Amino acid sequence: MSxxxxxxxxxxxxxxxxFQDEPIKFRNTTVKANRNMDRTSALExxxxxxxxxxxxxxxxxxxxxQHDIGCFRINSQILxxxxxxxxxxxxxxxxxxxxxxxxxxxxxxxxxxHGLRTCFHPDQFVxxxxxxEEVVARSIAELEYQAEVAEWVGADVLNIHGxxxxxxxxAALKRFKQNLKRLSKRVRSRLTVENDDTTYTPADLLPxxxxxxxxxxxxxxxxxxxxxxxxxxxxTEQALATWNxxxxxxxxxxKEGWEGKNPKPHHDFIDVKDFPRCWEEPEITVEVEAKxxxxxxxxLMRSLRRRGC
Numbered sequence: 222m223s224x225x226x227x228x229x230x231x232x233x234x235x236x237x238x239x240f241q242d243e244p245i246k247f248r249n250t251t252v253k254a255n256r257n258m259d260r261t262s263a264l265e266x267x268x269x270x271x272x273x274x275x276x277x278x279x280x281x282x283x284x285x286x287q288h289d290i291g292c293f294r295i296n297s298q299i300l301x302x303x304x305x306x307x308x309x310x311x312x313x314x315x316x317x318x319x320x321x322x323x324x325x326x327x328x329x330x331x332x333x334x335h336g337l338r339t340c341f342h343p344d345q346f347v348x349x350x351x352x353x354e355e356v357v358a359r360s361i362a363e364l365e366y367q368a369e370v371a372e373w374v375g376a377d378v379l380n381i382h383g384x385x386x387x388x389x390x391x392a393a394l395k396r397f398k399q400n401l402k403r404l405s406k407r408v409r410s411r412l413t414v415e416n417d418d419t420t421y422t423p424a425d426l427l428p429x430x431x432x433x434x435x436x437x438x439x440x441x442x443x444x445x446x447x448x449x450x451x452x453x454x455x456x457t458e459q460a461l462a463t464w465n466x467x468x469x470x471x472x473x474x475x476k477e478g479w480e481g482k483n484p485k486p487h488h489d490f491i492d493v494k495d496f497p498r499c500w501e502e503p504e505i506t507v508e509v510e511a512k513x514x515x516x517x518x519x520x521l522m523r524s525l526r527r528r529g530c
Contacts, residue, residue: 232500232530233338233467234522235292235508236285240515245280248273249301255308263308267301268315274299275324278374282331282339290518292338292469292506297363299370304362325373332375338506340378340469341367341411350384350397357400368408378469379411380438383421383429390420394429401433413438415471418485422449423456430463437463440471441497442510446485454499461503468503472496473510489513493524501530 239247248270255263278295285293302308312318332339347360367379387393401409414430415438416423423437423444430437439460441453451459461468474492475484489512500507511517 231502231504232525233291233504233506234518235294235338235340235469235506236281236290236515236518237294237342237508237510238296240281240284241513243284243515245277245284247277247296247299249298252302252305252308255302255305264310264315267310268317268321270301271299271315271321272317272324274301275321275328278325278328279331282328282335282337284515285337286335288515288519289522290515291336292340292508294340294342294508295370295374295376297341297344297367300366303366304359322373325370329373329375338467338469339371339374339376340380340506340508341371341376342380343367345382347381348384349381349400350387350393352387352396357403361400361403364408364412365405368405368411371411372407377411377466378413378438379408380413380415380469382415382417383426386420390425394425398429398433401435413469415440416443416447418443418446420447422447422451423460424449424451427459427463434465435463436460436465436468438469438471440473442471442473442475442487442495445479453497457497457499461505467506469506469508470500471508471510487511490517491521491524493521493528496521496525 250266250270258266281293303310312322315321343363347363348356349360351357364379371379384397385393404412413436414426416426423439426437437460439456444453444456472491472495474488474495475481476486476488477483487510491509491511509518509521
């Protein structure tokens with residue numbers, strides 16, 4: 222999975238999952254709605270949603286190219302209910318399943334042609350270090366599904382959190398490492414781990430990254446909320462060293478400011494002062510986690526240009 226570079230800057234900004242103002246929409250459905258149909262009708266409906274999401278993804282990628290947005294995080298439900306225990310399906314089960322796969326593969330062709338990047342960030346229920354086997358099994362199934370789509374669209378990152386501590390952080394990290402052996406090569410080659418704002422800091426995860434070869438997605442907002450003795454500069458340097466391809470980091474600003482009661486919720490936009498100066502030189506992807514979506518990305522882009530980036 223060779224990773225192309227951003228054509229206009231060493232900083233590739235990423236848009237996460239959806240738009241605020243653009244009329245591009247990704248569709249989903251509910252388990253209840255699916256259960257209310259007979260299986261044939263349910264599969265027809267799911268096929269329609271998958272087709273529409275492939276079309277929306279193509280439109281999204283075109284928007285990103287037009288606006289110099291270098292990366293797009295694909296929603297985990299791009300194939301709705303794909304791994305659900307009752308409503309799930311294989312692509313061969315869907316009417317025109319091969320045509321749907323081809324549409325996504327065409328998105329991958331567009332990504333490669335235009336030097337874009339795509340990635341996935343599985344939902345919070347994906348927990349590799351859970352002591353409950355059913356949770357781990359479900360997590361693995363979800364990762365395998367997203368890795369399948371990642372192959373179609375050329376995505377090189379499946380990013381997850383460390384999981385819970387369960388009263389014994391070293392034992393929990395050991396379970397994480399052991400369960401990596403259960404993942405396919407296409408998952409392992411894309412898997413990354415991110416520090417969070419409640420349990421696992423960069424200092425907690427960096428030894429795991431070095432032992433397993435899994436890159437660290439450094440979230441600087443989380444690190445500011447849950448510090449660990451590492452400076453932002455040191456955490457950045459050590460995170461960069463875990464990558465064998467273009468590093469990917471996360472950025473957000475606190476909704477109520479850093480002096481507010483709770484700095485964890487995300488703001489609509491990014492305060493450019495929260496963009497670390499030590500991120501200006503490396504060739505990196507920075508996913509913008511902000512409520513205003515594409516407007517936040519475009520505003521940050523302008524602010525960085527004024528700053529000389």
